[in-house]
Structures are given as C-alpha cells and as structure tokens.
C-alpha cells in the first residue's frame with residue numbers, strides 16, 4: 398500500500414473528506430492503527446504518556462528518533478508526522494533544519510512545530526528545503542509555563558485575532574496543515590474557513606477539517622484523565638487491569654501454566 402503524502406491530505410480537505418489522525422509511539426500500536434487513519438503522529442506527548450513526566454518539555458530529539466523508527470517500521474498506509482521537541486527548532490533556523498532532517502532520516506514524512514508568527518521564518522526555511530511542516534497553535538503544550546497551565550486558549554477577542562493571524566501566517570510560510578488545540582469552536586471554524594490547508598482539531602469543536610487524539614486517551618488507558626474534549630472509544634484501563642489480575646491469581650493458584658502451555 399502507498400503511504401499518504403501531504404498532497405493526499407490536501408486533496409481530502411479539497412474534497413471535504415475529514416482527516417483522521419492519532420498518535421502512536423511504538424511498532425505494535427502503529428500496525429494496529431495504520432489502516433484506520435490518515436495520519437499517525439509521534440507526538441511529544443510521549444513525554445507524559447510513555448515517560449511519565451508532567452509535561453512535554455524534557456523530551457529529547459533522541460527520544461523522538463527512537464519512537465519514530467519503531468512506528469515507521471510498521472506503517473504501510475498512514476502519513477507519519479513527528480513532533481519536534483522543545484528547543485530543537487526555536488533556537489536557530491540552522492538547528493531547526495539539522496534536527497528536522499534527523500527526524501526525516503529516521504522515517505518521518507513531515508515534522509510538527511508549535512507556535513505562530515514567531516516561528517514562521519523557520520517554517521519557511523524548512524519547507525523551502527523540502528521538509529514539510531505541520532503547525533500547531535492554540536494550547537501549545539511546550540509553552541505550558543507561559544500559558545499558566547493546560548488551559549483553553551483564544552477566549553478573549555485579542556487572542557482570537559492573534560490566533561487567526563498565527564494560522565494564516567503559518568499557511569503563508571508553507572505549512573501543509575495546522576493543529577488547533579483547545580480553542581473555542583467558533584474560532585476554529587473561522588480559522589478553518591480562512592485557510593486553504595487542512596486544520597486538525599483537538600478540543601477545537603466540530604468544524605475542523607480533521608481530528609487528532611492521543612491513542613491512550615481514546616482507548617481509555619488513564620481513568621484519571623477526563624477532559625471535556627475527550628471521547629473514550631474503549632475502557633482499556635479496566636480490561637488491562639482485569640486481565641493482569643486474572644493472570645496473577647492463576648499463577649498463584651497454580652492454574653497457569655497447564656499441560657496445554659508446556660513443551661514435552
């Protein structure tokens with residue numbers, strides 16, 4: 398099967414077909430989601446859901462390369478976009494090119510960066526050099542301390558205007574799509590209407606061109622994490638805990654393994 402390209406993703410917006418994106422961080426999940434979605438994101442959310450940190454700031458380029466290689470080995474259909482972690486693209490355009498190139502060498506088909514007008518020169522440099530870029534505005538988790546926490550953005554009218562400008566500038570700088578995270582629905586609708594490139598929402602309402610969710614969230618792996626924007630499509634935390642408890646009990650009661658699981 399042919400891997401989807403940024404041109405295929407644009408075609409979907411043009412044909413009013415919704416884009417479906419999900420995160421994956423390892424080979425097993427990559428092969429499980431590949432057929433069902435258009436885009437797989439190796440998100441720096443791995444700092445939280447894989448590494449157990451409170452935010453994404455400590456994720457390194459080496460971490461992203463490791464997970465990108467694992468995911469890329471199992472994708473045959475979905476487009477693979479990879480987050481550039483904190484401080485791998487903000488310091489200089491040279492560093493950004495070098496680091497984005499490293500992710501492409503690891504198997505990424507495109508990279509994602511957080512921020513608006515302030516990173517557009519970098520986006521322009523990357524895209525002119527042939528490195529496709531997905532933007533990310535609204536709640537940008539790498540700015541969690543500046544934003545004062547993981548909070549909905551763009552509620553005030555001055556913020557709305559700024560976010561529209563950010564998205565528009567990203568498009569002009571050459572971004573092929575933009576993630577809109579945790580912003581009011583009407584603002585996401587306005588941005589989606591004004592942009593030719595696809596918008597991909599998470600906590601941005603029903604009018605975006607596509608949606609993205611963290612795979613562990615949509616599968617219900619963390620019973621504590623219940624934000625308004627999340628719909629759980631499974632309750633795997635209960636399934637996994639019940640399975641492991643049954644396994645533990647059977648080992649302790651000498652019900653597993655049986656003759657059936659033994660070599661003779």
Ligand code: KIV
Pocket residue numbers: 420438439440441442443480576578599609610611
């Ligand atoms: O890191 C991530 O998983 C993301 C998505 C939530 C958009 O940026």
